[in-house]
Amino acid sequence: MRLVGYRPNAAARALAMQHQGAIGLVFPHLSGPYYTGVLQGVEAQATEGGASLVIIGTHGRTQADRLVRELSGRVDGVIVMGRTVSDDLIADLQRRGLPVVLLARPSVGTADVVRTESRASAEALTSHLIGHGHYQIAFIGDPPSSPDAAERWAGFVAAHRAEGLPVPIHPVVSAFREVEGRAAALTVLASPSRPSALFCANDEIAMGAYTAAVEFGLAIPSDLAITGWDDIAVARFLAPGLTTVRQPLGQIGALAARLLLERINGTRRKSVSTVLPTEIMIRSSCGCASQEDS
Amino acid sequence: MRLVGYRPNAAARALAMQHQGAIGLVFPHLSGPYYTGVLQGVEAQATEGGASLVIIGTHGRTQADRLVRELSGRVDGVIVMGRTVSDDLIADLQRRGLPVVLLARPSVGTADVVRTESRASAEALTSHLIGHGHYQIAFIGDPPSSPDAAERWAGFVAAHRAEGLPVPIHPVVSAFREVEGRAAALTVLASPSRPSALFCANDEIAMGAYTAAVEFGLAIPSDLAITGWDDIAVARFLAPGLTTVRQPLGQIGALAARLLLERINGTRRKSVSTVLPTEIMIRSSCGCASQEDS
DNA sequence: CTGAAAGCGCTAACAG
DNA sequence: CTGTTAGCGCTTTCAG
Numbered sequence: 001m002r003l004v005g006y007r008p009n010a011a012a013r014a015l016a017m018q019h020q021g022a023i024g025l026v027f028p029h030l031s032g033p034y035y036t037g038v039l040q041g042v043e044a045q046a047t048e049g050g051a052s053l054v055i056i057g058t059h060g061r062t063q064a065d066r067l068v069r070e071l072s073g074r075v076d077g078v079i080v081m082g083r084t085v086s087d088d089l090i091a092d093l094q095r096r097g098l099p100v101v102l103l104a105r106p107s108v109g110t111a112d113v114v115r116t117e118s119r120a121s122a123e124a125l126t127s128h129l130i131g132h133g134h135y136q137i138a139f140i141g142d143p144p145s146s147p148d149a150a151e152r153w154a155g156f157v158a159a160h161r162a163e164g165l166p167v168p169i170h171p172v173v174s175a176f177r178e179v180e181g182r183a184a185a186l187t188v189l190a191s192p193s194r195p196s197a198l199f200c201a202n203d204e205i206a207m208g209a210y211t212a213a214v215e216f217g218l219a220i221p222s223d224l225a226i227t228g229w230d231d232i233a234v235a236r237f238l239a240p241g242l243t244t245v246r247q248p249l250g251q252i253g254a255l256a257a258r259l260l261l262e263r264i265n266g267t268r269r270k271s272v273s274t275v276l277p278t279e280i281m282i283r284s285s286c287g288c289a290s291q292e293d294s
Numbered sequence: 295m296r297l298v299g300y301r302p303n304a305a306a307r308a309l310a311m312q313h314q315g316a317i318g319l320v321f322p323h324l325s326g327p328y329y330t331g332v333l334q335g336v337e338a339q340a341t342e343g344g345a346s347l348v349i350i351g352t353h354g355r356t357q358a359d360r361l362v363r364e365l366s367g368r369v370d371g372v373i374v375m376g377r378t379v380s381d382d383l384i385a386d387l388q389r390r391g392l393p394v395v396l397l398a399r400p401s402v403g404t405a406d407v408v409r410t411e412s413r414a415s416a417e418a419l420t421s422h423l424i425g426h427g428h429y430q431i432a433f434i435g436d437p438p439s440s441p442d443a444a445e446r447w448a449g450f451v452a453a454h455r456a457e458g459l460p461v462p463i464h465p466v467v468s469a470f471r472e473v474e475g476r477a478a479a480l481t482v483l484a485s486p487s488r489p490s491a492l493f494c495a496n497d498e499i500a501m502g503a504y505t506a507a508v509e510f511g512l513a514i515p516s517d518l519a520i521t522g523w524d525d526i527a528v529a530r531f532l533a534p535g536l537t538t539v540r541q542p543l544g545q546i547g548a549l550a551a552r553l554l555l556e557r558i559n560g561t562r563r564k565s566v567s568t569v570l571p572t573e574i575m576i577r578s579s580c581g582c583a584s585q586e587d588s
Numbered sequence: 589c590t591g592a593a594a595g596c597g598c599t600a601a602c603a604g
Numbered sequence: 605c606t607g608t609t610a611g612c613g614c615t616t617t618c619a620g
Contacts, residue, residue: 007363007367007390008367008613008614009309009367009612009613009614010314010367010368011305011308011309011314011368011612011613011614012309012596012612012613012614012615013613013614013615014305014308014309014596014614015303015305015306015308015309015596015597015598015612015613015614015615016595016596016613016614016615016616017596017614017615017616018596020304020305021368022348022368029334030330030333030334030337031334033327036324036330036333039324039330040323040324040325043324043349043350043351044351044353047350047351047361052348052350052365052368053348053349053350054316054346054347054348054349055337055347055348055349056337056341056346056347057337057338057341059338067341069301071346073301073302073303073304074304074305074315074316074346096301178527207527207531210531233472233501233528234527234528234531237501237504237528237531237532238531239533302597302598303596303597303598305596305597305598306596306597306598306599306612307597307598307599308598308612309596309597309598309599309612309613309614310597310598310599310600310611310612311598311599311600311612312612589620590619590620591618591619591620592617592618592619592620593616593617593618593619594615594616594617594618595614595615595616595617596613596614596615596616597612598611598612599610599611599612600609600610600611600612601608601609601610601611602607602608602609602610603606603607603608603609604605604606604607604608
């Protein structure tokens, strides 16, 4: 049997070997550089490891659990990002013996976890703003919707406490999107107790805040200081340059994929939890003197 | 047999039904908003149509054909973007009866094709620059590497011809990336016959050109006019606002996915070729007076 | 060491 | 209308 052009049937092989040769990635949605940055890392490592990558966005759907359960049948393991599916589902997948890696998400059972340091950086960044003389800083974001946002909020609060300032009660709610960030910033800028600085939970919110500042005729950073999070590509192109916190997006995804593949290949048995470092990128929007952007 | 918690085995089902319940997407890479914008549209329509989405980036690999051939066994149809795999492979997939949709790529056989209008817009945009008094315009991009870039170059050349200007001989080569755009712009700005305008094949190249202009101490648009392509989110945040051409990224991807699903479901038999319209977004970098960005 | 046979878990065709 | 059986194409085991 030396038939040239013979193509093995993937489904038959998968059935016989009980092995799909594919991994799954579950994310909330794909808008913005954050998720796509992580996706890049996952994609690279998946093909590197000889596995296909099946992706699914939950888009806040209520039936996300059902979709992911269905997905789980066609893959050898799953990477779950943020607040996409219930803890129950994740526990269930593990119970069925499916390797699961959690990304930017609280741990469940024995699943491997990949996170980035958020709390200490948020505290340091907030202290930095306070050091610039800001005593009224608004936090724009939505902690309940995202574990990462929750940690940034915690660090934000901690800095106020450490500096002996009144502890902020609640954030100005905004999803991680530019339009919502603009709306939230407009609201807070119109309030009687207008803050002198905005701590935005990510760079897209910060972009919206820039727009809002322009609409209010406020100069950044003299009238209003702004900080972001993620250090997306545009951060250095904003005028003035956006002070923000860089996360190694590609590395996060790559690491998650590698951990998953190790579990699938049986290379590793004990679960690991990794926290990747972040880096505060000081530019001008926080009030620091303009300098060569890096 | 009313066992609760029964999970059908996807591989067995796929084998029995000769139907994978999945579609594939082949792209060169995921960097930048263009491909991820298209991906968003594909992802949304795939889950909408009840199909899983398997993605693969070729990253300029020489073995891209092999990878995609392997992928083709696990899906019911494939969307192929740009210059990722050989025409031979595409023809081969069709021969095996696999539905194929081509995206931003010349047609092969009976495959459905989704493209955006490029040539006429490029000609109009070039004429616009000429209308601003520019007689020395450099095209930065790499036509051979991308069918879209090739069309933009063709329109660029056509405009020179139509306006009775010397016809440009060749483009300044740069991949669709910011760093390469900056390098290409630096080269051309250092040349003795420095152009007064840069027609960049996409917005990321244009961003690199902005950086290069700053490094040369050139003011945009008075010393150097710049245009881009795609209208990515940051375009309006650049200072000055970037004049560019908007493509409906999400729609492109969504349409491709729908066409593929129609073929898979057998809803449609005759092949279609769609050209989606683009829109020139005039901001300030071309030399037009600053105005409210939209 | 080579070749036949028994699943893998499902669907679809077929009897009863 | 319900219950049984024969594949789907591969891997793996077991005889020969």
